[in-house]
Amino acid sequence: MEVKWDARGLVPAIVQDVQTGAVLMLAYMNAEALGLTLKTSEAHFWSRSRQELWHKGATSGNVQRVREVYVDCDADTILLKVDPAGPACHTGEQSCFYRSLTSDE
Amino acid sequence: MEVKWDARGLVPAIVQDVQTGAVLMLAYMNAEALGLTLKTSEAHFWSRSRQELWHKGATSGNVQRVREVYVDCDADTILLKVDPAGPACHTGEQSCFYRSLTSDE
Numbered sequence: 001m002e003v004k005w006d007a008r009g010l011v012p013a014i015v016q017d018v019q020t021g022a023v024l025m026l027a028y029m030n031a032e033a034l035g036l037t038l039k040t041s042e043a044h045f046w047s048r049s050r051q052e053l054w055h056k057g058a059t060s061g062n063v064q065r066v067r068e069v070y071v072d073c074d075a076d077t078i079l080l081k082v083d084p085a086g087p088a089c090h091t092g093e094q095s096c097f098y099r100s101l102t103s104d105e
Numbered sequence: 106m107e108v109k110w111d112a113r114g115l116v117p118a119i120v121q122d123v124q125t126g127a128v129l130m131l132a133y134m135n136a137e138a139l140g141l142t143l144k145t146s147e148a149h150f151w152s153r154s155r156q157e158l159w160h161k162g163a164t165s166g167n168v169q170r171v172r173e174v175y176v177d178c179d180a181d182t183i184l185l186k187v188d189p190a191g192p193a194c195h196t197g198e199q200s201c202f203y204r205s206l207t208s209d210e
Contacts, residue, residue, distance in 0.1 A: 012131060016128055021127075023184055026119060038207065068205065069206040070202035070206065071202070072131065072202050073195065073196055073201045077201075077202075078206070079128055096177040096178045096182075097175035097176070099106065101106060102173060
């Protein structure tokens with residue numbers, strides 16, 4: 001299946017915990033990151049800030065074992081269902097989405 | 106809380122079914138779309154293809170009642186937990202992520 005990369009050669013990838021259903025994070029993939037993810041069954045991304053390939057958990061140990069990979073209807077977003085070895089977020093939270101906007105009100 | 110809009114004034118918004126946990130779609134919001142989503146509790150986006158504000162379900166009836174809104178650790182991605190009135194996808198599928206990449210192999 002053809003993935004529609006954006007002008008930067010990237011697509012957003014949503015990462016979801018396959019056990020709990022929690023949405024853990026959103027990151028970006030280029031073709032190499034997607035290829036490595038499919039080949040190794042561990043999540044790889046493209047770090048936009050560091051401008052380099054990013055094997056999630058390579059330094060922290062919090063790798064994400066990839067169980068299922070989906071592409072959306074217009075082929076420009078990826079969904080990974082993973083078994084995380086630890087917190088997805090660099091803050092130590094399980095999910096990066098730990099702050100509510102609605103509770104501000 | 107300050108949202109970090111990209112160069113186009115947009116952020117990606119992940120839409121998740123609050124009941125089933127299914128990830129339904131990914132779309133983009135500008136400040137107006139986020140403001141209307143918070144004000145009306147119905148999901149609003151910015152359509153990049155049509156370049157216009159998009160009240161999800163305004164024509165199809167498949168509105169998404171917004172129950173919870175989260176922002177991620179670096180404030181550049183939104184997560185909406187919604188009660189969908191119907192399929193999220195224009196194909197009629199409940200979720201836009203109905204195609205597996207791994208099963209291609």
